[in-house]
Amino acid sequence: MVLVSPLLLACIRAFLDWTQVDLIQRTTFFIMIKLFSVKQKQKEAAESGSGGPPIKKQSPGELRVQKDISELNLAKTTSIAFPHGKDNLLSFEITIQPDEGYYQGGTFVFSFQIPNLYPHEAPKVKCRTKVYHPNIDLDGNVCLNILREDWKPVLSINSIIYGLQYLFLDPNPDDPLNHEAAQVLRDHPWQFEANVRKSISGGYVGGHHFPRLI
Amino acid sequence: MEELQGRWHDLDRLLLRPGNLVGPGFEPCAELRDLLQNDCKVLVIGAGGLGCELLKDLALSGFGNIDVIDMDTIDVSNLNRQFLFRIHDVGKPKAQVAADRIMQRVKGVMVTAHFCRIEEKDVDFYRQFQIIMLGLDSLEARSYINSVVCSFLEYEPDGGLDYSTIKPMVDGGTEGFKGHARVILPGVTPCFQCTLWLFPPQITFPLCTLAETPRSPAHCIEYVHLIQWGQDRVGEKFDSDSPEHMKWIFEQAVKRATQFCISGVTYSLTQGVVKNIIPAIASTNAIVSAVCALEALKIATMCSKGMDNYMMYVGTQGVYTHTVSYEKDPNCIMCSPGVPIEVDCSCTLQECIDTLLNDQRFKAKLSRPSVSFQGTNLYMQAPPILEELTRPNLRLSLLSLMGGNPSGGVLNINDKKLHGVLRVRVSFSKEMDTT
Numbered sequence: 100m101v102l103v104s105p106l107l108l109a110c111i112r113a114f115l116d117w118t119q120v121d122l123i124q125r126t127t128f129f130i131m132i133k134l135f136s137v138k139q140k141q142k143e144a145a146e147s148g149s150g151g152p153p154i155k156k157q158s159p160g161e162l163r164v165q166k167d168i169s170e171l172n173l174a175k176t177t178s179i180a181f182p183h184g185k186d187n188l189l190s191f192e193i194t195i196q197p198d199e200g201y202y203q204g205g206t207f208v209f210s211f212q213i214p215n216l217y218p219h220e221a222p223k224v225k226c227r228t229k230v231y232h233p234n235i236d237l238d239g240n241v242c243l244n245i246l247r248e249d250w251k252p253v254l255s256i257n258s259i260i261y262g263l264q265y266l267f268l269d270p271n272p273d274d275p276l277n278h279e280a281a282q283v284l285r286d287h288p289w290q291f292e293a294n295v296r297k298s299i300s301g302g303y304v305g306g307h308h309f310p311r312l313i
Numbered sequence: 314m315e316e317l318q319g320r321w322h323d324l325d326r327l328l329l330r331p332g333n334l335v336g337p338g339f340e341p342c343a344e345l346r347d348l349l350q351n352d353c354k355v356l357v358i359g360a361g362g363l364g365c366e367l368l369k370d371l372a373l374s375g376f377g378n379i380d381v382i383d384m385d386t387i388d389v390s391n392l393n394r395q396f397l398f399r400i401h402d403v404g405k406p407k408a409q410v411a412a413d414r415i416m417q418r419v420k421g422v423m424v425t426a427h428f429c430r431i432e433e434k435d436v437d438f439y440r441q442f443q444i445i446m447l448g449l450d451s452l453e454a455r456s457y458i459n460s461v462v463c464s465f466l467e468y469e470p471d472g473g474l475d476y477s478t479i480k481p482m483v484d485g486g487t488e489g490f491k492g493h494a495r496v497i498l499p500g501v502t503p504c505f506q507c508t509l510w511l512f513p514p515q516i517t518f519p520l521c522t523l524a525e526t527p528r529s530p531a532h533c534i535e536y537v538h539l540i541q542w543g544q545d546r547v548g549e550k551f552d553s554d555s556p557e558h559m560k561w562i563f564e565q566a567v568k569r570a571t572q573f574c575i576s577g578v579t580y581s582l583t584q585g586v587v588k589n590i591i592p593a594i595a596s597t598n599a600i601v602s603a604v605c606a607l608e609a610l611k612i613a614t615m616c617s618k619g620m621d622n623y624m625m626y627v628g629t630q631g632v633y634t635h636t637v638s639y640e641k642d643p644n645c646i647m648c649s650p651g652v653p654i655e656v657d658c659s660c661t662l663q664e665c666i667d668t669l670l671n672d673q674r675f676k677a678k679l680s681r682p683s684v685s686f687q688g689t690n691l692y693m694q695a696p697p698i699l700e701e702l703t704r705p706n707l708r709l710s711l712l713s714l715m716g717g718n719p720s721g722g723v724l725n726i727n728d729k730k731l732h733g734v735l736r737v738r739v740s741f742s743k744e745m746d747t748t
Contacts, residue, residue, distance in 0.1 A: 126476060126501045156436075156460050157688045159506055162646045162734050166727040169683035171696045185702045186689050216453055219509055221517075234521070238543045242521040250517070274521035 160217035164188050167256040177260060189213045192227070193260055197267040201292055205230075205299040205312040209241075209263060211256070221250035224259060229309055231298035233270045233281035237307060241266070242276040279305050317420075321346060324375045327616045336615035345614045350377035350421065353613050356442040357381045358431060358458060360407040362593050363448030363485050365397045366602030368411055371446070372419040374610050379415070380442065382427040382434070383408040394595035436461060439480070444609050447484040448602070452505075452512050455484065459497075459505040463647040466500045468738065472653050474500045483608045485601040488591045490628040492601040494620070496608050499648050502622040503639045506647040511639075515589070530570055530577040534586040537565040553588050562587060597628055644733060651723045651736035658741040662691055662714060663707040669726065669737065678735070683727040686715050691724075712741060 168188050173179060180192045193209045207230060212223040224246055226239040234242045243262045245254055275281030284291040294304045301311025328345040355376050357367050360383035371379055385407050387398045397414040398407070412424035427434065431454060439445065439461050449455055459482075467478040482497040484505075497504055522528075523536040542551050542562070552558050563583040570578045584590055604624060611619045620636060627633040643649060652674060656665055666682055669675055684691045691706050691714050693699035706714060715722050719741055726735040 126479060126498045156464055158460065159456060159509075159646060161688060162725060165683070165685055165690065165725065166731075166734055168699070169693050169695055169727040170729050173696060179696050179698065181699070185693075185699055188690075216456060219452070219512070220515065236524070236540070238540070240520055240540060240543070242519065242524075244519060247517040248519045250514075274519070274525075276521050276524050278525065 158215035159219075160213050160215045161189060163218055164213045164256065170255075170257070171260075172257060173260070174264065177264065193263070195260075195264060195267065197264070200268045201270065201295045202230075202232075202267040202299065205267075207267070207312075211259075218252040218254070221246055222256070222259065224263075228312065229307075231277070231280055231295055231304050231307075231309060232266070233272050233275045233277050233284055234266055236276040240276060242274055320373075320420075321375060324349075327610075328614060332617075334617050336611065336618050339615040345616070346375055349375040349610075349613055352378075353444070354378045354380070354442045355444045355446060355609060356439070357446045357448060358454070359383055359448035359450070360395075360397075360411040361385065361391070361448065361450065362394050362595070362598045363487060363602055364407070365395045365411060366598050367446050367448050367485070367605060368397070368415050368424065370602050370606035371609060372415050372422045372424070374606050376609070376613075377421060378423050380425045380427060381408045381412055382429065382431060383411075384428070384430045394593055394598060396595075431457060436464065440465065442480070444612055445480060445482045446605060446609060447482060448605075449484075449486070455505050458482070459499075460647060462497075462499050463504055463506075466648065466650075468650055470740070472650065474650065481612050483605045483612075485605040487593065487597040487601050490594055490597055492597045492626040492628075493624060494601050494604040494608065494626070495623040496612070496620050497622070500650070501641075503641045504645060504648040507642040507645045508623075508639050527569070527573050527575065530566070530575055530579075530582055531586050533570040533573070533575060533578055534562065534566040534583050536569060537562050538587050541565055541569075559584060559587070594628070597626070600626055600628070600632075644736070646725075646734050646736065649736055651738035653738045653740065655740050655742050656711065658710075658712050658719065660711050660741075661708055662711050665711045665724075665739070666692070666707075675735070678730050679726070679728045680730055681728060685725045685727075686722065689714075711739070715739065 165188060168179075168191075171179065176196050176198050178194045180194070181187065182192060183190060190213070191211050193211060195207045195209070197203050197205060197207075206228070208227040210225050210227050214220045214223070224241055224243075226235050226241055229237060229239075241263070243259070243266060245251075245258060245262050270280075270284060272281040272285040280291070280294070283294060298304045298309035299312040301309065303309075324346060325343075329341045329343065331339075331341050353376060355371060355378065357364055357371065357379060358381075360368070360381050364381065364383065368379065368381060383406070386404055387395070387402050387407055387410060389400070389403050391407075392398055392400065392403075395407070397411045402410045406426070406428035408426035408428050412426035415424045416422055439458075445458065445462065447455060447458065462480040462482060465478050465480050467475040469475055479498055479500055482499070484493075484495050484497060486493050496502065518532055518535055520539065523532050524540060527533050527536060538551070542549075545565075546561075559580075563578070563580050566578045566583060570576065585592075604620075604626075608620050611617050621638045623639050624634055624636045641648070654668065654672065656668055660668070662684065666684065669682060670679055681694045683694045685693075690699065690703055692703045712719070715724075721738065721740040724737045724739055726737055728735070
């Protein structure tokens with residue numbers, strides 16, 4: 100290809116008065132010069148053939164969840180597992196075993212899916228254990244404000260785990276996802292307690308069978 | 314086809330005449346048009362509303378080698394503004410039809426179509442272009458391309474940016490009557506990650522409101538989408554591109570709305586809520602695309618100083634534009650150079666961590682650092698199960714853990730005392746002992 104001499108000339112002139120040129124214009128200038136440079140073409144041709152080991156690109160979500168996980172502060176009632184190995188932190192499982200409250204002694208597993216845009220977007224959390232709970236429906240959808248409308252990028256995996264633990268200590272009948280369970284808790288707390296015990300012992304409540312957890 | 318007489322007249326007025334607003338080093342000459350038409354390779358990502366405009370604008374601005382990538386096929390609802398498509402094109406790949414149509418209309422332009430997802434192309438594909446133009450509607454896709462172009466950045470031994478590794482991007486975006494155009498020179502001007510806060514968070518409704526007390530048509534649609542689908546169509550994965558799935562959501566949402574005496578659930582609202590679509594305005598696309606194409610022309614020829622670095626446009630009342638020079642995040646996890654450190658090539662991971670802990674620059678910031686490299690967790694301080702799995706790495710050589718590349722690389726350091734991720738650019742002080 101043709102190397103344009105006026106441009107090279109300009110190149111030298113521009114270098115003479117470099118202090119007058121701000122960084123952005125300087126950069127675009129470099130890019131333009133690169134376009135013209137034969138050397139660059141050759142360099143690129145050489146590179147495209149060989150190419151080092153492929154770079155594993157990390158999404159912002161991966162980088163941030165690395166931080167969250169390395170700073171996890173799990174209570175003794177909570178544990179974490181990585182079904183896809185130590186280098187895939189974008190999906191993991193949290194197991195909660197409440198040691199007080201209605202659900203004492205049960206074991207509840209939650210799956211976490213971290214989106215690529217985490218923490219701009221909240222993690223997707225599902226309850227993998229079928230549970231009789233006013234704020235968790237029988238498909239495992241969880242109604243926790245910080246998982247949806249109140250999610251903020253300053254929150255972390257730790258905050259969500261605290262929120263989940265709290266759901267077992269203090270189920271909230273006012274924001275129900277399982278309408279029947281909420282009504283029982285509101286109107287007959289003693290009946291609710293009996294229903295919970297029955298459900299986690301592997302019995303039927305309201306026509307639904309629940310797995311034995313204790 | 315004959316080339317239209319005087320087609321390049323206006324372009325030549327920019328390229329053949331000197332001026333007061335030209336960029337540094339601009340020297341008017343005919344070779345500049347040659348450069349645009351023969352040597353400059355541009356990639357347009359997205360062949361939708363903005364993409365069609367961009368392809369037309371670039372081709373008519375003299376760019377002769379254009380590639381376009383899009384994973385979508387043409388839908389009948391695109392035809393009002395995606396003017397390269399005709400009714401008989403419905404169902405065909407957008408990228409291919411757009412490429413063919415541009416080549417039919419503008420003589421001498423080579424447009425290469427890629428009908429695939431952006432993630433399907435390898436890094437070298439993106440490396441071959443001088444300028445990347447973005448006509449996308451998702452933050453996720455922008456973020457992906459951003460991580461690709463930031464991974465190109467290389468630094469000189471003295472820590473200065475290697476300017477030849479900068480891949481300029483011009484990004485356009487529209488939402489109804491509002492739009493933006495921005496120029497991203499990774500490493501010099503803010504990248505997407507630096508200014509992620511510019512993008513508003515998605516509106517989400519509380520699940521319990523959807524389940525218990527729906528008050529708007531959108532609540533009914535989201536209920537069916539998020540909760541009822543899983544109950545009624547167990548095991549089936551919802552696909553927003555499937556007309557049958559969308560119709561089902563719509564019909565169920567109508568039923569639910571009737572039950573709660575809510576009116577206003579329509580098929581297009583259903584699409585809007587589920588796919589997060591905001592009605593597109595053709596003139597907004599045209600204006601934003603024109604700005605983007607002009608910036609590409611400036612980058613390639615220096616015929617005028619470039620935009621610094623973000624222009625917003627509001628067309629609701631008259632025509633309002635405002636250009637802001639956003640600042641780079643000096644600690645950006647994507648485009649910042651990282652704090653340079655030099656270690657011996659025989660250094661173990663433990664020794665590297667000790668070096669960091671003893672470094673004056675990090676002293677107050679690090680107590681128990683976790684270290685990762687390109688998605689591999691080299692050492693994690695917590696939780697115990699990861700600590701145990703990564704502990705054996707402490708005794709291994711850092712050079713081999715970093716893929717054996719003697720020129721080093723960037724480690725990501727996490728520590729409770731740090732606000733975000735600390736990037737550390739490692740270089741190895743001695744050549745490997747080959748004996």
